[in-house]
Amino acid sequence: MTDYLRLAELSAATIVEVNSLSLKPGQEQFIAPTSYAAAVLQPKTSWQRVVLRDNKVVGFIHANFDPEATREEFRAAxxxxxxxxxxxxxxxxxxxxxxLMAEAQRRGIDRVTVLWERGESSPEKFFLNVGFKPVGETEYGEIIGAYDIPG
Structure with missing residues (x-):
């Protein structure tokens, strides 16, 4: 499957497709609105990519690399x-x-974090399956997961 996949930078040509990605029923409640991510992140530290399969957008990632973030879980998230x-x-x-982990490693980063909520249709199972481990909780009850990149 991944033989057909490639990452590309988010662009004017792909942003409409990203905004049109459909999710399975129930998943949308676990995704912060785009406006939230934009308000929290600095454009200079943001890393956004689309995933293309046979030149069709099938996925999107928005990460942030900010070594100066005051909260550890936001430094590489x-x-x-x-x-x-x-x-x-x-x-x-x-x-x-x-x-994402390859990009973090290129930047000399050895830990990437993610936040998730528990519940039906939650992304928790996915994050655990790809290697994130719960390391804490936010003041809002979200799970803080960490992926430690082997050195």
């Missing part, structure tokens, strides 16, 4: 990962996480 509903379960999410 996965903010958003979306995979089109009809493409879920095909290894695309795992591919995206693998590429």
């Amino acid at each position: 996965l903010w958003r990962i979306n995979v089109a509903a009809d493409a879920q379960g095909l290894g695309i999410g795992s591919y995206i996480v693998k590429e």
Whole structure:
């Protein structure tokens, strides 16, 4: 499956497709609105990529690399990962996480974090399956997961 996948920078040509990615029922409640991510992140530290399969957008990742962030869990963080509903379960999410970890390693980073909520249709199982481990909780009850990149 991943033989057909590649990452590309978010562009004017792909942003409409990213905004049109459909999710499985119930998943949308676990994704922060785009406006939230934009308000929290600095454009200079943001890393956004689309996943193309045969030149069609099937996924999106929004990460942030800010070594000066005051909270450790925001220094190298996965903010958003979306995979089109009809493409879920095909290894695309795992591919995206693998590429994120490669980017973090290129930047000399050895830990990437993600926040998730528990519940039905929660992304928790996915994050655990790709290697994130719970390391704490936010003041809002979100789980803080960490992926430690082997040195």
